[in-house]
Amino acid sequence: DAAEKPDCIGLDRNTFRNILHTTFGMTDDMIMDRVFRAFDRDNDGHVSVTEWVTGLCVFLRGNLEEKMKYxxxxxxxxxxxFISREEMFHMLKNSLLKQPSEEDPDEGIKDLVDIxxxxxxxxxDGKLSFADYEQAVRDEGLLLEAFGPCLPDPKKHLEFEAQVFKDPHDL
Known part of the structure; x- marks a missing residue:
């Protein structure tokens, strides 16, 4: 019955990914898909206005704790x-630039996973729990995005906020 289920209002996956790409400079397909899933809290395939605002709060202005969870x-x-060895391998293989070499590129990625x-x-225990991840990030802040860029580039972040919050009197 149409009265029971209103049409989904919000951003579908493609529209959302387009925003991530054009506004925030994201290019990694897998990471953009993961960001979509993080924003789409009810898992209905659309990012509603509420999910968009809630997601942007963490994405743009979250504190360290919120960003680590995200x-x-x-x-x-x-x-x-947990972030398993296989998940690390998959993300690192996906996000690292392919280097032409004689050596099997998967071996280098396996070495990176071990490191x-x-x-x-x-x-x-051979995998990362949130406690492991949190401790590592607190010890070394650069590890926050160890497996791929899932937060906006700082320059793109500032450009977005400057555009969204510009004074209408300056037009």
Whole structure:
């Protein structure tokens, strides 16, 4: 019955990804998909106005705790509460530039996953819990986006806010 389910009002996946690309300079398809999922809290395939505003609060102005939760959720591809070795491999393989070389590129990525686990896996269980990730980011802030850029580039962030919040009297 149409009265029970109103038409979905909001941004569909393609429109949302287009905004991420054109406004915030994001180019990684997998990361853009993860950002969409983080914004789409009710998982209905659309980002509603409320979800957009709530998501932007963290995306643009979140404190470290909020940003860590958001990034961890984006990196936890299967939603099981851990970033596994396989998830790290998949994200790093996807986000790193392909270097022409004789060596198997997957080997270099596996080495990078091993290095990452040595650095971030505090309880040595072979995967990252949120506690591991949080401790690693608190020890080294650059690890916040260790598996791909899921927050806006600072320059694009400032351009967006300058455009959205410009004084109408300046037009």
């Amino acid at each position: 990034c961890f959720e984006a990196y936890d591809l299967n939603g099981d509460g 990452t686990l040595k650095k971030m896996d505090y309880d040595h």
